[in-house]
Amino acid sequence: MLRSTSLIRKFTSPLRRAGTSVRSYQYxxxxxxxLFCSEEVHGFQEHYKTLNNLAGEDASPEMTPAGFKEAYDQYVDGGWQGLSYPEKYGGSNLPMSLALMKSEMMATANWTWSMFPGLSKGAINTIMLHGEDYLRDVYLPPMVAGNWTGTMCLTExxxxxxxxxVATMAITEDEGKSYSISGTKIFISAGDHDFGDSAGSADGQVIHCVLARTPGAPEGTKGISLFLVPKYLVNEDGSLGELNNVGVDRIEDKMGCHGSPTCQMNFENSKGWLLGTKNQGMNHMFTFINTSRLGCAIQGSTAAELSHQGAVWYAKDRLAMRALxxxxxxxxxxxxxxxxxxxxxxxxxxxxTQKAIAEGGRSMIYECAKIADKLADNEMLAAEGDEVAKKAAEEADDDMGFLTPILKGFLTEKGVDAAHLGxxxxxxxxxxxxNKMEQISRDVRIGAIxxxxTGIQGLDLLGRKIFLQKLKPLNKHCSKVRSFCWDTIMSAPTSKVRNHAIKVALLTLEWQFLTARIGLMAxxxxxxxxxxxxDYLMFAGYTHMAYHWLQMEVAAEKGLAAGTGDKEFYEAKVQTSNFFFESMLxxxxxxxxxxxxxxxxxxxxxxxxxxxx
Amino acid sequence: MLRSTSLIRKFTSPLRRAGTSVRSYQYxxxxxxxLFCSEEVHGFQEHYKTLNNLAGEDASPEMTPAGFKEAYDQYVDGGWQGLSYPEKYGGSNLPMSLALMKSEMMATANWTWSMFPGLSKGAINTIMLHGEDYLRDVYLPPMVAGNWTGTMCLTExxxxxxxxxVATMAITEDEGKSYSISGTKIFISAGDHDFGDSAGSADGQVIHCVLARTPGAPEGTKGISLFLVPKYLVNEDGSLGELNNVGVDRIEDKMGCHGSPTCQMNFENSKGWLLGTKNQGMNHMFTFINTSRLGCAIQGSTAAELSHQGAVWYAKDRLAMRALxxxxxxxxxxxxxxxxxxxxxxxxxxxxTQKAIAEGGRSMIYECAKIADKLADNEMLAAEGDEVAKKAAEEADDDMGFLTPILKGFLTEKGVDAAHLGxxxxxxxxxxxxNKMEQISRDVRIGAIxxxxTGIQGLDLLGRKIFLQKLKPLNKHCSKVRSFCWDTIMSAPTSKVRNHAIKVALLTLEWQFLTARIGLMAxxxxxxxxxxxxDYLMFAGYTHMAYHWLQMEVAAEKGLAAGTGDKEFYEAKVQTSNFFFESMLxxxxxxxxxxxxxxxxxxxxxxxxxxxx
Known part of the structure; x- marks a missing residue:
């Protein structure tokens, strides 16, 4: 344990200095x-009024911009971990979409720093959804406060x-109340740290969510269970007890993301508790996996934003040759x-190209944030027995499942491209x-892995989300997009908008046609x-981004017609959209x-x- | 000077260990x-018979495979620097294409190591073409032997x-015989080292070719001259004299290519000698620039080869899921x-995709090597007053000028893509x-810069090489390609080959049509x-690579029909060609x-x- 603690201390000290890095440009x-994207394109204010759990409480929609501004002013101070978690665990119960905007800014400013709170949230969500009350009551409050961090331990x-x-073993102890976990996990981001915490330990408590097998469990994915394994055992009064034999064997030397320690974790008869149902670990894990895949999409689009800001700064500063x-x-x-x-x-x-990726990506992500809000809102009502809410939750879950591989696969690859161009x-x-530009390139590279x-995302989309569901999510999505296109064609303010709407509508038809062709071949x-x-995934990505650029163009033309707001800003939107349609689509x-x-x-x-x- | 020497010593010590690096796969x-590419596709043996200066000497074409094998066995030992240089300066007078195959293997095995001899060759070529005899006689023999290295100092x-x-100044001294050079140059690869040399200095002699202005020279590129500036002054007996005030101010910390020191060089009243004609420095520099641009193309295609070898090794070793x-x-x-x-x-x-890039790129490069042989061969005869040879040399120079930006721009970007896929x-x-895969990605990244x-290559191709020359090189090239396609269509061994030949012919027509369209727009x-x-450059790159895959496919089908040689190898060629036409073109x-x-x-x-x- 001593070894792993000193490894981590050595590793994270440069991280602390990362916030003061000197850049030629400043994010x-x-x-x-x-604001344009959240309000004028996606109508977050209106959307918040539709959320039951929010509308019924103190947090009125009007507080959004206030929270937004505060997040902007204070994101480096932290303490924002609980923004979208229930009050019961110490959170502020605000919509997930707000927390996402905070995450977006943190991720752009310092991706690797933002991985600590980000991965913790993955662990919090998993424990909240699948943990028994006795686990939630002990572990969630300090995690939601941000005092304890969390990880997900999948890869071996x-x-x-x-x-x-997966070969890590979990042996029943204590008549099935707890388990003894042994095995090696690799590539565990934020696997350990020495940030310290308010509970008094010098090197901080970390809660690991670990995939492992119980003796005699079925082979393959059907025999995997999910366990909560803390770094320190927790005393009855909530204070930290003894170390739990969870060691860091190695910290990987990587291409990028040097601010975040990627750990090889060794569990040796470490005490753990079952999360959810035995042998259902893979299913339970999907909660985390979906969230973290959207996190990757954010990584891609924020890398494009950061690289774009740097490249614009440099392109205005550097002199070479004359304009033709x-x-x-x-x-x-x-x-x-x-x-x-x-x-x-x-x-x-x-x-x-960078701008189109950063802003198109943002719009794609904000749409998913709205769906996530709806999902969380309805899941809460569904838990109280509301059948309508249950159906709405299922639908939101399907929508999210369909969009996740598209955003993850497409935006990470395009984020790599955008950083390359920077x-x-x-x-x-x-x-x-x-000059920091190459760092963006190295840091974002892991996003596509x-x-x-990207290969796995392609199979998830075409195999699991489309063919296994008999094209249902695809057809639903394309109908929705065409309906928006139709409205736009009917009311188009300019011929360009109309042409773009026609292009998007035709692309959704081609998308469905291509799906059928592949189905026949298969x-x-x-x-x-x-x-x-x-290739299919990338086609979906471009088509989906075109739909979002169309929405942004419509919103910008609306702003221009109203004559309020920033004319130059709206015009830049229209022009970037035009560039996307002409040169990228x-x-x-x-x-x-x-x-x-x-x-x-x-x-x-x-x-x-x-x-x- | 002390500071710069110790900087370099510190820097190059890990480089020396680079040869013993542990890899999970071995290049x-x-x-x-x-051999397939040089003999069966490009007929190097026949080609060598057409070279006057070679055919007239001892070095018969039969020695090719022997030199080839030796190069493979001994490339790390060095001493191969003089392979294609005149005997008069201590070289072996072999064709440049042979030296290129040696460079290809060195570049793949260790790109940054190969930069030292590579940049030296750029300097040797420049001095050989533009230096007066009194400079050539002093500097070339030790450079050709490899004892002294060289650099090119352009960027500030x-x-x-x-x-x-360019702002570096050269002031006449010594009644115009020598100059005093002052200024700062950056990004000087292999700007200094401590390899030592046979002339007795501990840290090695380096000969810099430096762009600078003389007082009163015209503004812009028309007032730039080229100078030879040695690190050590050379005594009359050829031994090293005093240091010449050429200092290394800084070694850059880069994304990759860590084996090669990228130096900021400071010249402070350093003594230099004019190379070629005053104010013609930019023209003289193009000798070097063309060679080094082809070097970049080699960097791209060898990175694809190396990454491919690693990826194949891993893909055969790593187990995950079952084949559908x-x-x-x-x-x-x-x-x-x-x-x-x-x-x-x-x-x-x-x-x-990696394989198609590596092998297609190799064929594109070997074709250029043949042109370079012809160029050198005819330049030598032209210098003796042969008018036919003069015309042939001009033609070879035009061909090379047309192909260089295509190879440089396309193969470096595709090399980056290939390393990404690895x-x-x-x-x-x-x-x-x-695991070394990310290193290939970082090392090759500079190739596109x-x-x-790539932006500059695009302008060079479309602006300088095509429109400024009234489409002549393009039309000549496309006619040549179509003539090959026609022969192939007439004698095609399989319907696939015929279809590919038709595709390539149509693409050259489209290429000319698109050029005309852009001309009209402009x-x-x-x-x-x-x-x-x-986009134009990339179109040209894909089309040119298709022409080369067609040539390889024809050669492979010939080999298959003959029933000699390695059937599996030929079939793999045909299949890779098919993949290129179906999935990349x-x-x-x-x-x-x-x-x-x-x-x-x-x-x-x-x-x-x-x-x-």
């Missing part, structure tokens, strides 16, 4: 942008996505040695650590789904073709033929 | 692959691509806990430094070229659309509108 929370050396191979269009160029500066590089179309395309705008200076690689050849899945042309390419081209090669040397 | 030079803090802003197609899957292993991930179509697509195949383990970013709007250029569909998107979408936004926060 600014895009408040105007966030021999298995990541294929959790059927001379004086007519919107950034031409005749008095300087050369023009700032923001005059050059190629640089602008890089900046606009480095590109800086040229050689982007490759130098001091953890919580299921009848004869089961590999057709896997072979199509990543045509990627669907290629994807529509490649997802249908014959599986022979992929499967025919023997394993030996892959060796060329 | 193997793909000898079979290189305020300017990279826009060399018009069960027993019929070419990699299914029923006796193991799960199948190796190489059974899964998504993993295979990643591997095949990390993806490893999943979370790809993000861990120890240095020697001109008549009214000069930004049309810059706005189209990167359709990217041209999107690019053909986006390169023509209206410039309004890019240029309309004001500089202020880029600020959202």
């Amino acid at each position: 600014k929370a895009p408040v105007k942008e966030m 050396p021999q298995c990541g996505s294929d959790l059927a191979q 269009s001379g004086k007519r160029n919107p950034g031409h500066e005749p008095d300087k040695a050369a023009d700032p590089i923001i005059v050059h179309p190629d640089v602008r395309k890089n900046l606009l 480095v590109q705008v800086y040229g050689g200076h982007g490759y130098i650590k001091q 953890w919580e299921g690689t 009848k004869d050849d089961r590999e057709a789904i896997g072979s199509a899945s990543v 045509p990627q669907t042309k290629t994807l529509a073709k490649t997802m249908l390419s014959p599986t022979d081209a992929v499967m025919k090669m023997s394993v030996n033929q892959f060796e060329t040397a | 193997k030079a793909p000898v079979k692959e290189m 803090p305020q300017c990279g691509s826009d060399l018009a802003q 197609s069960g027993k019929r899957n070419p990699g299914h292993e029923p006796d193991k806990a799960a199948d190796p991930i190489i059974v899964h179509p998504d993993v295979r697509k990643n591997l095949l 990390v993806q195949v490893y999943g979370g383990h790809g993000y861990i430094k120890q 240095w020697e001109g970013t 008549k009214d709007d000069r930004e049309a070229i810059g706005s189209a250029s990167v 359709p990217q041209t569909k999107t690019l053909a659309k986006t390169m023509l998107s209206p410039t309004d979408a890019v240029m309309k936004m004001s500089v202020n509108q880029f600020e959202t926060a």
Whole structure:
């Protein structure tokens, strides 16, 4: 234990200094942008009025902007962990969507710092949903307060996505009340730390949610259970007792995310308690997995935002060559040695691509935040026996399940692309650590890997969420989008908006058509789904982002017509939307073709033929 | 000076250990692959017979495989620097294409190590072409022997691509025989080292080729001259004299390429000698720039090769889930806990994409190596007054100039993509430094930046190489490709080959058509070229790679028909080609659309509108 504590102490000290890092540009929370997206595009005020558990309490919708501003002013101070948790556990019972905006700003300012509270929330949600009352009452209050942190322990050396191979064992003790857990877990983010806590220990309490097998459990995923395993045992009065044999064997040296310790955890007869039902661990885990996949989507879009802010700063500052269009160029500066590089179309395309990803991604995420609010709201009523609410909760859960792999898969890959372009705008200076652009690139890279690689997301979407559910969620979604398009076409303020609405409507039809084509191919050849899945996922991502840019364009045109608000801001929205439709959305042309390419081209090669040397 | 020497010593010591790094997989030079590409696709043996300066000497074409093998066995020992240089300076006078195969293996095994000899060769070529005899006789023999290394000093803090802003000054001394050079140069790769040399200094002689201005020279690029500035002054007997006030101020901390020191060099009244003609420095520099841009292309394709070798190794080793197609899957292993991930179509697509980039890139590079041989061969005859050779040299130079931005821009970006996919195949383990996959990703990243970013390559191709030359190089190239396609269609061994040949021929027509469209747009709007250029470059890259995959497919079918050689190897070629045509080439569909998107979408936004926060 001594070893692991000193490992962690050594590791987290640079983290503490991370907040004071010197940057040539300084991240600014895009408040105007966030308000536009939450209010004018997604109508959060109206949405809050529909939430039962919120509307019935003190927290009136009017407090939103106040909480919003406070979060902006104080996000570094922390103490915001309980924002969207029940008052019963010390939370403020505000909607999840508000907590998400806070998380967005924290994630952009310092992704790795935000992983500690983020992963803790994953553990809190899991314990809240599946833990018995005696566990919730002991563990949740200090976790919701932020004094104790939490982790999720899934991966083992021999298995990541294929959790059927989990080998950690849990042996019954204490006549089934508690278990003795032994095994090795790897890639445990925020697995330990020395932040300290109010309960008096120097190095902080950590609550691990651990997947393990009980003796005699069925093979594969059907024999996995979920356990709560604390770093320190907890005394009856809530104070910390003895260490529970949970050791950090190693901290990984990674490509990026250096601010967050990725731990190999060793459990050796550590005491644990069952969460939920025995052998239902995989199902229980999906609560956490869905939340954390949306967290990855946030990672992608906030990396795009941060890299974009840096690249705009640099493109206005750095001088190189003259604009080809001379004086007519919107950034031409005749008095300087050369023009700032923001005059050059190629640089602008890089900046606009980043902007389209950051803002399109934000809108996609805010929509999911609304669904999450509805889900939580109705789940609470459903627990009291409300049948209508139960159905509404199921529907929200389905909607979320359908959108999650699209957001996770698409926004993380596009976040990597956006960070790449930010480095590109800086040229050689982007490759130098001091300028921080390459760090964004390294930090966001893990987004397309953890919580299921892009390949896994593609299979989740096309296999589990679409074909296993007989296309239902897809058809529902496409109908909803087309209905919005129809309204927009009927009332379109400009011909551009109308054309974009037509494009989106046609794309949803093509999406359904392509799904049917793959389905037909898969009848004869089961590999057709896997072979199509990543291209399919990306097609879905572009189409979904187009739907969101359409919504933003409509909201911006509304703002322009009203003549209130910031004209330049609205016009920038319209122009970015136009750029997305002209220069990015045509990627669907290629994807529509490649997802249908014959599986022979992929499967025919023997394993030996892959060796060329 | 003391400071800079100790800086370098500290820096290069880990580099020396780099050769012994532990990898889970070990790079193997793909000898079979290189022989196929050089002989069966590009007919190097026949090509060597056409080289006058080679055919007339002892070095018969038969020695190729021998030198090839030796290079493979001994590349780490060095001493290969003079392979393709004249005997007069101590070289072996072998074709440049042979030296390139040696470089390819060194670059794959250890990119940053290979930068020292690589940059030295840039300096050797520059001195050989532009230096007066009294400079060549002193500096070339020890450089060709590899005892002295060389660099190119272009970039300054305020300017990279826009060399018009170069501010380093060269003041005449010694009645014009020598100059006093003062200024700061940044991003100087291999700017210094402590390898030592045979001339007796502890920390090695370095010869810098430096861009600077003389007093009163015209502004902009027309007033830049090129100078030779040694680290140590050289005594009359060739031994090293005093230090020449060339200091290393800083070594950059970069995203990757940690094995190579990137130096900020400070020249303070350092003695230098003019290379070539005064104020013609930019022109003289293009010799070096073209070579180094092809070096970048090699960086991209070798990164794809290395990452592919690692990913194949891992995909055969790592077990996760079962193949959907069960027993019929070419990699299914029923006796193991799960199948190796190489059974899964998504993993295979990643591997095949890497393979198509590595092998397609190799073929593109070997073609350029042949052109470089012809260029060097004819330049030598032209120097003796041969008019036919002079014309042939000009033609080879034009061909090279046209292909260089395509190879540099396309292969570096695709190399980055390929390395990304390698990390993806490893999943979370790809993000861990120890597994070396993320290092390939970081090392290759600079390829798309240095020697001109992808944006600069796009402008070079479309602006300088195509429109400024009134489409001549493009039309010549497309005619040549179509002629090959026509022959292939007439004699096609399989319907697949025929279809691929038709596709390539049609793509060259589309390429010319798109060029004309952009030309028309640019008549009214000069930004049309810059706005189209990167998409255009990528279109050219895919089309050019398709031409090379077609050539490889034809050669492989020939090998299969002959019934000699490795059947599995040839079949893998045919299958990889098929994958390229089915799953990668359709990217041209999107690019053909986006390169023509209206410039309004890019240029309309004001500089202020880029600020959202």
